[in-house]
Each structure stands twice: as structure tokens, then as C-alpha cells.
Amino acid sequence: MQNTYASESQSYCFTGAFLADQPVKKDILEFRKDYGKKPYLVMIFLGWGDFPSERTIKDVYAEDCILFLTWEPWDAQRKAGIDFNALIQGKFDSYIGKLAAMLKEIDKPVLLRFGHEMNGDWYPWSGAKIGANLYIQAYRHVKEIFNKGKAANVKWVFSINWEDLPRDNRFILYYPGSDYVDYIGIDGYNWGNSKHWSKWQSFEQIFKARYEQAAIIDKPIIISEFSSSSSGGDKQAWIKEALNSIKNMKKIKAFVIFNQDKEADWKFSPGTRAALELKKQLRGNYYKDKNTFKNSSKAL
């Protein structure tokens, strides 16, 4: 068994970001210019049947960063879920095998999260839509094809939402087991008052309880998506509290900041007080944008 407490003396957390749909060198360098460090994890989203662009892969690794793939089992255009029963019966095996081969080819660590935020009710693969049993079977099936393809450089992130929705849709029902997971990912946003159902919440209000639950499982944790809106509060104070809270949650080994305006103004627009604060907080040794560990399997 892994000892959960042993690695505490070397505390660190890797940086990471979602920059653009097809991030290239320019995006990575721009991030460094704006916030002082590169995003060590560069996140991209991938629909079912698609492959990451060669250019992105080349640029990300040329910058000493690593790819964090969010693999969504749906038709990305139509937002329609795939047939999960067909998946576990092997209908998509050749596509899965091809992606495994492509990622293995990279020969450096790649993070992969398949079917994220399943403990919500908005995605077609969420438990609320297909049930936990089918989800687990699908997840294990996909992972086993990667095992067959010997794509051992691919690290699996079991990525959940900060809140179970509805309340009984608990994330633990979807956990596929230690053989199938290398990291636990947690997504969470402060929507401020940008929506009729939302209210201003600090990083700790969003992540603390979920962290305490996830930390029970013997796996390191990644904040796999997070950011804050600026409506209804002070975004500068928010990011300051967030990056300080992470330092107290020792099992968090990386974060991915969602730095694009999408459903809300998630981006830390360069020049704003919030962006300067982010830059200030990333200074120092705790947040790393480059893997300096000799034993690379230990630290991503």
C-alpha cells in the first residue's frame, strides 16, 4: 500500500491550464508572459472518434509541458452520447486502440480523463443518465484496451464534480478501482451571482469537503478544472485564497485553471488585478511549471 503521509515533506503542486481548443506554442508562452509560469498541464477536450492535433502534441512537449486530455464519449458537434452498451461489447475497440497507440507514441507522460463529471446530471455519460454500473464497465473497458496496447505512459484521472447532483448521485459509486485510476480529479467553479441559481463561493467552500472525501482514497489529487467569475465578488481575493488553500491540501499535486471565457468570465484577463494576483501567487517554489523530479512516475 502506498503511504499517504510519506511524501508530505516535499510538497509541491504543478500548474496547468485550459488555454484554447487547439493550444499551440504561442498560447503556452503567452500564459507564461501573463502569469509568470508555464502551464505544466495543457488541457484539451476531445470528442468521441477524434484525435488530438499533431501540432498541439508537438508544441506542448517541445515546451516541456504535458498533455491533459479530456476525453468525452459523445459526438462533440451534436452533443449526443455514444451507445455505452455497444462500447462495452467492443464496437469502438479499434478507435480506442488507435488513440492508445497514438498516445503511447508520445513516450512521455500524458494525462487522460475519460467521462468526467459523471456525478452530475448534465452529460450523457453521467450516472443520472446511464447509471453507475454501465459507467464503471465502460470506463474499465476503455482502460483495459489501453493496458493491452501497453500505453503505460498514459495516466488515468478519475475526474468528478465538486458537488454530487442530485445529492444521492455520489461520486464514490463511480470509482472504478485503484487499477484503473492514477489521480482523482475534482472540477469546481465559483459562478458568483452570474446565474439565478448561483452564489459567490470561496475556493474552500467549493473544494474542502470534496477534498476531504477524495483524500481518503490512496491517490493523489488534481484540481482538474477551476476558475471564478467576477460577478458578485472580488476575483482578486478569490484567486489569492484559492492558491493558498491548495497549499494546505497537500494531496493536490496539480491544478488546471480554466482560462477562457465560456459560460462565464473565467479568464484572468491580462492586466487586471486578478491576473496580477494570480501571477504573484504562482511565484516561489510551491507551484512548479516543469518536472524537476528525477523519479518522474512519482510526480506526474
Add this chain to the structure above:
Amino acid sequence: MNKKLDLFAALAVLTIISIIVYVTARTILLFFVEYTLIESFFAVMLLLGEFFIILHTLGYVVNIARAGSGNKQVFSSGPTGLAEPSVAVLVAARHEPKEVLESTFITLYGLNYKNKTIYFLDDSSEDKYQKEAEELSKTYGLKLFRCRHRHGAKAGIINECLKTLNDKYVALFDADQNPLPDFLKVIIPLLEHDEKLGFIQTPQFYSNLDKGPIARGAAFQQAVFYEYICEGKSTGGSMFCCGTNVVFRRKALLDAGGLDESTVTEDFATSVKLHSRGWHSLYYNHVYAFGMGPESLTGYFKQQFRWALGTISVFKKMIWQLIRHPFSLSPAQWWEYFLSSSYYLIGVALLVMMLCPMVYLLFKVPSYFASPEIYFLVFLPYLILSMSVFYFLLRGRNYKIKDLFLGQLLGQITTTVYMHAALWALIGIRGKFAITEKTKAAAIPYIRLWPQILLIFFGFISVVWGLNRYIYEQEAAILVNSFWTLYNCLLLSSIFYFNREVK
């Protein structure tokens, strides 16, 4: 780390020395002071209460020292990859909500272990629940087991089912536990490795710790118990079974004659039998199941009452067994079982310790810290030392003082519930089996909290009276007693904070 260990060792030794000095001083004092009958009564009661708490503190320190400080234990297991021995997974339930059961069976179904059969032991008598049980069994491929004649509640139906099994191992889960997929894969090789192991117990974890102060306090109480006490007991060969998240060797269970049906804490009583018959037990301190703790004060009180009632009735039996078969357990096991089974008498001890300073303030019965010299020289250092050992060690495992304090507060307001359970157990009234209540509940009407409220009321009156006395008598002991009464009142008044409606 080593520095920390040294500091701990020094603290522990100091604590033990201060305990011994204190007890000796107190006892000598008792013999040399001339007391009236009523004064002697309170003095003896108090001394017994203190003895009790000191013994438990000592037991706790010993367990912590055994558990080692800082790092969790690591075990070697048998070779993996061999054929999986067969496991029967048993879940007994009576009138549980369908959603609760469904989550449990989803996670059992997801157990990453092929050679298993999941049994649903349906103890329901109402049609609605029986139908649901049949539906669930179909969906999740469960073997549905029912008893024709109900007896011995949960232990009864498990024993009936046990007769029909021939699997090598039997795993037990409460109806509200959600095991992680790796549970059997990790635990079975450990059992395969050691033929003498009768069972392996794993922790309970209340995952609903974000659902209000009761859930959080209860979760951290559990953490204190499972983090150190159990590890220490396991090292000393006296870890007892906690009824869920446990795997038995079927042979061992049969050897003990099945689960004990005579108490509401059948798990605890069964462990005594197993240990008496020479079986070993192991506590594996890694959480492999997510459960739910009580969220309302009603639910919490009911749970604590049941646990206290069950364990104290085993305590009575243990005394009999000690007299009749003193060699059935080793001295170390007797000591641990004495601690485990008497733990809930803490209600009586705490109540005495709350009442004595009040009695002193109101009626001048000099039992509690009547001589401030002894208090300041011995008791205070002892108190500070033992508290710092407690908090220091749990901090070492990343627990926060704030959370631990919440658990302690919750224990304080439950004093009278423990007292109630102790009375029932001593008279011999048996409780009913019910699983812990979790969901929605109204706040408890204040009239039903009369024991706590009376204590608070008389506590404040004593303080006011005491301070008036101090103006005229200028006696330091009055201040000390007033301070403790006020302290107890403040802790108790947290009941107004905890007692709220859960939606």
C-alpha cells in the same frame, strides 16, 4: 520525525508520572481528611470517576505508542495472482430506503473480485420493502435470503444464512456502506497469508462530513477511534469486530458458534468469543468503504445509545467470564477488552465530575479540588499534558484541532445519554436493532433535553452562588470549582447549536 517522536515519548512519560502522583495524592488525602458520610460518598464517587478516566487515558496512550506515531502500518500479504478463494458478501437490512440499498449494491456489484456471491439478507416484514428487495435482487444479481422465524435481529438472520454457505470467507456490510472496488482484492490475500486470522476489520468513514456539525463531529470522533485506538488494539491482539466492513474466515465464525445474538452489539460480543478460542484478528487501517454518519441530534443520540447499551451489557458478561474463566484471554487482551467494553461508562464518570464542583459550590461538600494546591501542582499539569498528547498526535495525521474539538463537544452533550444506557444495561433491558438514522429529522423538542438543560441551569446557579461565596470566604478552591462548572456549562450549552432541524 525523530524529534517529534522524542517529544511525544517525553510527553507520554510526564503524563503517566503526573497521573500516578495525582492518584496517590488524592487517595491519601481521602484517608486523612475527616469527612461526614455524605462528603465521603461524593469523595469516593469522584475518586472512582477520576480513576476511570485516568485508566482510559492510560490505555489510550499505550495504544498510541503501540500504533507508532506518524506513519500508518503496512502489512505484507500473501502472493497475489493465485486463484481467488470464494467469498460470500452479506448485507442484512430491515426496512431501509431503496436509494440507500441501491448505492450499496452498485458498489458491491462493482467489487473488483470475480469469485464472490452477494447475498441480500432481507429482514423486512412489510410488503413494500419485500417487493423492493426482490426488484433489487433481480437488477444486481443478488441472492435473496429470508428467515422464516425472526430471532436475534441482524445477528439472527446472518447466522441462518451462514448455515447455507460454504465459501471460505464471509464479508459483512451494513446496508449503508459503499465499499471501494479494491476491498476484497486487498483484504483476502492478507487472510490467505495467515491461517490463524479469524477476521480483518477495516475502518468506517462517514463521507457525509459536509452535511452539518453533527455529521462532521461524528466523523471526527470515528476518526479518533479508527486512527489510533484500533491500530493499538490490533497490535495488542485485541481488535474487535465493528460489524461492518469486515471479512471473517467462515471456519472461525462457525467455531465461535456464529454471531452472538444476545446483545445489540453482536459484533463486539462475537469478537470476545473468537479471541477466547484462540483466533487472531487484524485491523487494516485503510478506508475501503464510504458510509454515512448521523446528521441530526436524534440520529446521533440513538446511535450512541445503542452502542453504549450493547457494549456495557457485554462489560457485565466480561466480568462473569473473568471470574469463571480467567485464562480464556491473555492479560493484555483482558486489559484491552476491559477498556473497550467499559468505555461508555464514561457517561457516569463525566456526570460525577460535572456534579461534584456544583455540590461543593452550593452545599460546601468538599470533594472536587477542595485543596487548590493539589489541583495546581498535579491535576492541571496532568490535564494539560494528556490533552496535548491527544491533539499533538492527531495533528500528526493531518487532523485539525477545530474538527477534533467538535467531536469532543458532541461527546460532552451525550453524557446523559450514556448514563441512561448504563442504567438500562445494568438493569438488563435489551434494546432493539435499528440502523443509524441519517436523513431528515426535526430538532429534538427541548422538553426531551431536560437532563442537559437542568445541568446547565444548575451549573450557572452554582457559579453565581460560588462567586458570591468567594467575596466573603476568599477561598481559592471556590474559584477553581466555579471555573470548572462554568467550563462544563459552556460545553454543554453547545447542545443549542447542535440541535437543529435537518432538511
